[in-house]
Amino acid sequence: MNDQAIRIDQKIQAMATRLSRSLDSNMRKSFLPDNTKELRRFNAAEAAELIGVSLDHLRKQFFNDKIDLEVETDSRGRRWYTAQQVDLARHAIAQDSRAKKFQYLVPARRSGERIQILSVANFKGGAGKTTTAIHLAQKFALDGYRVLAIDMDPQASLTTMFGFRPEIEFSETGTVYDAIRYDDPVSFREVVRKTYFHNLDLAPAGLILSEFETETAHALHNNIQPPFYQRLALCIAEVEADYDIVVIDCPPQLGFITLSALVASTGMIVTVVPSMLDVASMAQFLQLASSLMATIAEVGATPNWDFMKFLITRFEPNDGPQTQMAAFLRTMFGDDVLTRTFLKSSAVSDAGLTQQTLYEVSRTDFTRQTYDRAIESINGVGEEIEQLIQAAWGRKET
Secondary structure, eight states: OHHHHHHHHHHHHHHHHHHHHHHHHHHHHHTTTTTSOOOOOEEHHHHHHHHTSOHHHHHHHHHTTOOOOOOEEOTTSOEEEOHHHHHHHHHHHHHOTTOGGGGGGOOOOOTTOOOEEEEEEOSSTTSSHHHHHHHHHHHHHHTTOOEEEEEOOTTOHHHHHTTOOHHHHTSSSSSTHHHHOSSSOOOGGGTOEEOSSTTEEEEOOOGGGGHHHHHHHHHHHTTOSSOHHHHHHHHHHHHGGGOSEEEEEOOSSOSHHHHHHHHHOSEEEEEEOSSHHHHHHHHHHHHHHHHHHHHHHTTTOOOOOSEEEEEEEEEOTTOHHHHHHHHHHHHHHGGGBOSSOEEOOHHHHHHHTTTOOTTTSOGGGSOHHHHHHHHHHHHHHHHHHHHHHHHHTTOSOO
16 A cells, blocks of 8 residues: 555656646747746837827827937837836826826825735635736736735746746745745845836745645744734835735635735735636635634734725626626625626637736737737726725825
């Protein structure tokens, strides 16, 4: 019996090694020549839309020398902007003294406005949690916010989407775990990494993060301070001045890791696929969350949220049962369900094959209708959540 167990263990290890090598080879092919991800450039129309001005206005800014940028120009004279150049152009337009009406284009939080920390959570896998988290983080960054993405899922899917190999690069160190662990934690700044995406940093995860779940039981028994529910919040406080928005990708279970994220948050997005099984799972999630949060509240750790919203994901408008279930959710929770939905799209899944998002791929890689429907969907979700953030900051211009 023992020999059989050893053989199975060796077989699993061999499978893991083979898969890891295959994934590594795939990444090298996808991100040549230096095996790292690089964000594509945006044409003038896309840049104008990201900034929030008309294409004609953007062109006039260049013509009148209001924007001093060496933007790449192709053989047909079309300008192509990096994300950083889009952001520089945004600031240049906003700072133009004769265009005060454009000052709102730079949305960074102002003095007195607290950092917005959004947890994207769900009790069940396959609900589009990580896909939602990375698209929101990138959307906010492209819109001019300073964003930190925190991967709190030991499966590290969010980290992988940023072009890292967590099972290789973060097998022992370099993850959020280093900053929240009980034994000799490091500064959170040592964990945060710059990414290829302008205005967007990452605190990565790895399988070792799961150790936090087992160690917390021991820490609670021995009253190790600070307690688990304060540790992530303290980490974020350390870098708070550097960011406007934090997006946390939570693991698909309600353990100590997720609870620490929820306590640290100012808002929560619960992703839900409009199917009976997923909605039933969400009901269990809400019941368990309520019980656990009540327990934490007894020790004075009640989270101070500005909002909690349900986001319908992987939605197929032509699917009758899904449409009925979406209507059921809206009847049950009313305004607590976001108006916009994240559609199920081949554009999203196809982009994911090369660890990319809708913001990273080119529209020409898909049929226009497919891409436009998908990008309009997630843009709408992002804009609706941005309005919630602006409202939390007490701003009138949303």
